[in-house]
Amino acid sequence: xxxxxxxxxxxxxxxxxxxxxxxxxxxxxxxxxxxxxxxxxxxxxxxxxxxxxxxxxxxxxxxxxxxxxxxxxxxxxxxxxxxxxxxxxxxxxxxxxxxxxxxxxxxxxxxxx
Amino acid sequence: xxxxxxxxxxxxxxxxxxxxxxxxxxxxxxxxxxxxxxxxxxxxxxxxxxxxxxxxxxxxxxxxxxxxxxxxxxxxxxxxxxxxxxxxxxxxxxxxxxxxxxxxxxxxxxxxx
Numbered sequence: 001x002x003x004x005x006x007x008x009x010x011x012x013x014x015x016x017x018x019x020x021x022x023x024x025x026x027x028x029x030x031x032x033x034x035x036x037x038x039x040x041x042x043x044x045x046x047x048x049x050x051x052x053x054x055x056x057x058x059x060x061x062x063x064x065x066x067x068x069x070x071x072x073x074x075x076x077x078x079x080x081x082x083x084x085x086x087x088x089x090x091x092x093x094x095x096x097x098x099x100x101x102x103x104x105x106x107x108x109x110x111x112x113x
Numbered sequence: 114x115x116x117x118x119x120x121x122x123x124x125x126x127x128x129x130x131x132x133x134x135x136x137x138x139x140x141x142x143x144x145x146x147x148x149x150x151x152x153x154x155x156x157x158x159x160x161x162x163x164x165x166x167x168x169x170x171x172x173x174x175x176x177x178x179x180x181x182x183x184x185x186x187x188x189x190x191x192x193x194x195x196x197x198x199x200x201x202x203x204x205x206x207x208x209x210x211x212x213x214x215x216x217x218x219x220x221x222x223x224x225x226x
Binding site for chain 2: 004031033035042043044045048050055056058059090092094096097098099100101102103104105106107
């Protein structure tokens, strides 16, 4: 079974730009969650999508948004990038039903200059 | 808001020794507590999890204990090996799918041979 894939793996942007990250979950998984990982704040939950609907949301500003398509693939968008948005963005997929393991992808490393 | 505190931040042991990592959580509605291992350049990987109706769970050299009254849970690794060296994260979730995880800040475990 193929794992969670994230594209691109590395990204460099400048302040004020916007960026879109992509996540393909494990086949059959309907839940996709996004997390931000930084040395200072650690792993922080951004949001979760289940069957194309946002089911849970963390405490991030509205500049961070996401969506999920009918094939469960998900995208995350960050607008008006700030230096502090530099981070590893991780995507995790699970069946979304009951207490099922979340499988993490390798992440997208975003650097904002 | 919801918070998970994790100690220690770094832990160095000799091969064959035991390692213990402790976490406390603030949200009394939390009901699912996974532990993740993250190696360099990779996403976190689930190593063991426990639900709120269970006090202890074991899987070979790894065990987790949960004290709901005190809002504490701990990871125990016995007979440590050099390949156990990694960053370990505890997490807590209050929803029935075990998503929207709140993570601790992580423990860097070093096992020397």
